[in-house]
Amino acid sequence: MPIAQSSIACAMFCSITETCCSASYNEKSTQCGLDQTCCPQNDSSEEGIVMRKTNESVSLLCPCGWTLHESKCYFFSEDTAIWKNSKTACEAHGSNLAEVKTDSTRNFLRIKAAEYRDSAEAFWIGLTDIDDNGVWIWSSSQTEATVTDWYHTQPTMVYQLKEQNCVFLFRKFGYKWNDAYCEDECQYVCEKTVS
Numbered sequence: 001m002p003i004a005q006s007s008i009a010c011a012m013f014c015s016i017t018e019t020c021c022s023a024s025y026n027e028k029s030t031q032c033g034l035d036q037t038c039c040p041q042n043d044s045s046e047e048g049i050v051m052r053k054t055n056e057s058v059s060l061l062c063p064c065g066w067t068l069h070e071s072k073c074y075f076f077s078e079d080t081a082i083w084k085n086s087k088t089a090c091e092a093h094g095s096n097l098a099e100v101k102t103d104s105t106r107n108f109l110r111i112k113a114a115e116y117r118d119s120a121e122a123f124w125i126g127l128t129d130i131d132d133n134g135v136w137i138w139s140s141s142q143t144e145a146t147v148t149d150w151y152h153t154q155p156t157m158v159y160q161l162k163e164q165n166c167v168f169l170f171r172k173f174g175y176k177w178n179d180a181y182c183e184d185e186c187q188y189v190c191e192k193t194v195s
């Protein structure tokens, strides 16, 4: 059983281990137990985030199909939708379109998106300048973007006379960011906080 410095480190170890769906951390022995059985392939339930804590162990996990990164769970959709409907789809799962506040999250999203390169051309995230052209705002927290991952030619703002007000991770740009037409049909990334 691997050793981890903290329950969060243990949970992160689980999140990068493909076969792991939850982790148990024993604070006394600092052993990190990886559970491979709680997430059956056919289980499409959306039970939300489960966290169990006892005197001796803590379990931190995301719903099936979601990936833990730091203290949030992320979902990379298979279906496609325009930006506005992607936002609604995330909200229907008790989540929001993904927001990037740290370098770590920025890198995680780009690397994770690349794992889907055979099946995903682009993933919407929660960034838009629809209210004020050139001012990029995270839609759920209503904060201005400070950390960004624009491809070097982006944002273009306008392309072929149409405004580009919504942002996706774009395969053509190594999943760095592109501003695009909000009416494009793309896959999307949702996030929710482990609570």
Ligand SMILES: [Ca+2]
Residues within 6 Å of the ligand: 154, 155, 156, 157, 159, 164, 178, 179, 180
């Ligand atoms: Ca663009």
